Amino acid sequence: MDLTYSSYLKLDQLLQLQAPRSDPPEHDEMLFIIAHQAYELWFKLQLHELEKIKRDFVANHEYGAIATFKRVRTIMKVMVEQVDILETLTPMSFNSFRDRLETASGFQSSQFREFEFLLGYKRADMLRFQRPGTVAYERLVRRLHEPSVYDAFYVFLEQRGVTIPDAVRKKDVALPTVPNEVVEEGILHLYKTQPDLEILFELMTDFDEGFQEWRYRHIKLVERSIGSKKGTGGSLGVEFLKKSLFQPIFPDLWAIRHKL
Numbered sequence: 001m002d003l004t005y006s007s008y009l010k011l012d013q014l015l016q017l018q019a020p021r022s023d024p025p026e027h028d029e030m031l032f033i034i035a036h037q038a039y040e041l042w043f044k045l046q047l048h049e050l051e052k053i054k055r056d057f058v059a060n061h062e063y064g065a066i067a068t069f070k071r072v073r074t075i076m077k078v079m080v081e082q083v084d085i086l087e088t089l090t091p092m093s094f095n096s097f098r099d100r101l102e103t104a105s106g107f108q109s110s111q112f113r114e115f116e117f118l119l120g121y122k123r124a125d126m127l128r129f130q131r132p133g134t135v136a137y138e139r140l141v142r143r144l145h146e147p148s149v150y151d152a153f154y155v156f157l158e159q160r161g162v163t164i165p166d167a168v169r170k171k172d173v174a175l176p177t178v179p180n181e182v183v184e185e186g187i188l189h190l191y192k193t194q195p196d197l198e199i200l201f202e203l204m205t206d207f208d209e210g211f212q213e214w215r216y217r218h219i220k221l222v223e224r225s226i227g228s229k230k231g232t233g234g235s236l237g238v239e240f241l242k243k244s245l246f247q248p249i250f251p252d253l254w255a256i257r258h259k260l
């Protein structure tokens with residue numbers, strides 16, 4: 001059979017995957033499911049693109065990294081904007097099917113956690129929300145123990161003459177990124193002397209800011225939907241989420257801005 005739009009995109013399968021649980025049906029549950037599925041697809045693409053950025057950094061392909069950071073930054077902006085759609089859900093309409101979620105929660109999104117781990121925001125204790133033995137769990141464990149985008153960034157910087165002290169180069173890759181003053185000095189020098197690298201660093205900062213914006217918009221979404229209630233995943237909800245609110249992904253890039 002000839003390839004068609006539908007067979008190429010596997011639409012028959014894709015469009016079978018929305019299964020609201022409310023009985024009698026609650027109109028808004030479809031929006032809730034599709035919005036989350038759309039996010040999972042964006043997470044999948046982000047992981048794919050960040051893998052390329054890692055390869056670009058290691059291979060010293062500056063323009064490849066620039067092009068792909070432009071893309072991940074733009075996807076991030078779309079991910080932030082999509083929160084608007086969920087905000088058309090009123091607290092009462094969300095409550096009409098919230099019980100159907102039982103203990104399911106964004107906490108359990110293994111791709112979101114992979115996204116954080118791949119970027120270098122590693123929190124091993126977050127594995128406790130995944131079910132051991134599943135494919136998703138194994139993938140996450142692998143991500144925890146592999147070098148992050150930031151580790152690859154050190155390799156790139158070193159090729160550009162920046163000194164990378166052992167304290168960060170040889171740190172356990174399963175630990176989160178830590179800022180380092182020597183690395184910051186090196187980045188500062190490149191910022192001031194190489195306009196092409198300035199473009200890269202600014203794109204990385206855009207992406208980082210975008211991630212923080214997503215966290216803020218998600219918290220406000222949670223606050224307007226459930227107020228101070230606990231999350232379905234069992235956390236304190238808004239209070240828990242606030243802990244990562246201003247968490248930078250690329251701390252060294254933020255630490256030097258007053259010197260630029």
Ligand code: HEM
Binds near residue numbers: 035039225230232
């Ligand atoms: C009405 C909409 C939403 C509500 C009320 C909500 C609520 C919550 C709450 C309360 C938490 C804290 C964990 C818990 O105890 O459950 C959480 C975490 C999370 N949610 Fe949502 N959420 C909503 C929409 C979304 C959407 C659209 C996404 C997109 C993927 C999402 C992804 C996540 C992720 C990834 C976490 C873990 C965050 C972290 O560990 O820093 N949520 N959500």
